[in-house]
Each structure stands twice: as C-alpha cells, then as structure tokens.
Amino acid sequence: MLAVSTGLALSLIDIADDVKIGAMRSVLGTDVVVAAMRSPAGASAGLLQAALDGHVQLLANVALILEYEAVCKREEHLLAAELEHAQAELFVAALAALVEPVESHFIWRLQLKDPADEMVLEAAVIGRAHAIVTFNRRDYGAVPQRFGIGVLLPRDAYRRVFP
Numbered sequence: 001m002l003a004v005s006t007g008l009a010l011s012l013i014d015i016a017d018d019v020k021i022g023a024m025r026s027v028l029g030t031d032v033v034v035a036a037m038r039s040p041a042g043a044s045a046g047l048l049q050a051a052l053d054g055h056v057q058l059l060a061n062v063a064l065i066l067e068y069e070a071v072c073k074r075e076e077h078l079l080a081a082e083l084e085h086a087q088a089e090l091f092v093a094a095l096a097a098l099v100e101p102v103e104s105h106f107i108w109r110l111q112l113k114d115p116a117d118e119m120v121l122e123a124a125v126i127g128r129a130h131a132i133v134t135f136n137r138r139d140y141g142a143v144p145q146r147f148g149i150g151v152l153l154p155r156d157a158y159r160r161v162f163p
Contacts (some may be wrong), residue, residue, distance in 0.1 A: 023057040027124040029134030033068045038081045043154035055161045060099040060128035063119045102127040111143045124149050133157045
C-alpha cells in the first residue's frame with residue numbers, strides 16, 4: 001500500500017500539466033482526499049486517477065490545500081495509510097500541483113452549517129465547478145444547487161466520469 005500511495009503522488013506531480021480542458025470540474029472535500037490516501041483502490045482514489053488521466057479537473061484554494069495537508073497528516077490517517085509524515089506531505093504536494101488554483105476575491109457570507117465546508121463551497125463557486133465531491137452531502141443541503149453545482153458521493157462522481 002505504501003508504494004501505491006507514493007506512486008500515485010509521484011504520478012500526480014508528473015502529469016499535473018496534462019489535464020484536458022473539457023474535464024468535469026470538481027472540488028474534493030477533505031474526507032475524499034483522506035479516503036484516497038487511505039485506500040488506493042476506492043472511488044476516491046479513482047477520481048484522483050481520473051484527474052491524472054484528464055477526465056476530472058480538480059479545483060482548490062489555498063485554505064483547502066492547507067486543510068488537506070493538516071488532516072492527511074493526522075496520526076490516525078497516517079497509520080491507516082501506512083505512510084510517514086513526509087509521504088503524506090508528498091501526497092498533498094502532488095495533489096496541489098494537480099489542482100487548478102482558485103483565488104478568493106471577496107469575503108464569503110456564511111452559507112452552510114459547518115464553517116469548515118465554506119472553503120469547499122467557495123472554491124466550487126469561484127472555480128465554476130460542476131460538482132463538490134464529498135461523503136458529507138447532507139452538510140451542504142441545497143446551497144450548492146443555487147449556484148448550479150451538484151454534490152456527489154465519490155462513487156457517483158466516478159460513475160458520472162465513467163458511465
């Protein structure tokens with residue numbers, strides 16, 4: 001498993017510039033990033049591979065990348081993924097190299113119950129995402145739909161890319 005996660009991270013870095021223009025634009029919740037790191041065979045990791053292959057364009061802002069890093073480096077996730085801190089940092093750095101950066105140009109009015117989800121919604125709105133991919137769909141309610149953004153489970157996002 002260690003080699004798979006490290007290999008995926010290195011692939012993310014190597015192919016970050018090759019994403020296709022017509023790809024599904026998506027913002028990943030932190031839970032999806034952690035799931036991809038912990039389980040390279042799941043739908044979450046499949047979405048990262050789809051991004052590598054140009055089928056998905058990942059979007060993120062600086063705050064979201066910092067959150068990815070902080071959560072991926074938590075001891076319980078490192079143990080489950082059988083990774084060291086440096087390997088988790090490499091994984092997140094590779095992911096950061098793959099995403100299209102989204103800059104915040106305004107102060108966001110709180111829209112959601114959980115303030116931690118605001119940065120995901122903000123990146124999705126500003127980045128013109130097609131979808132927010134998360135295991136916590138309920139946390140977003142109908143708010144993303146007001147902006148024309150779907151909220152999908154990783155397996156549903158994967159099925160949308162590969163019907």
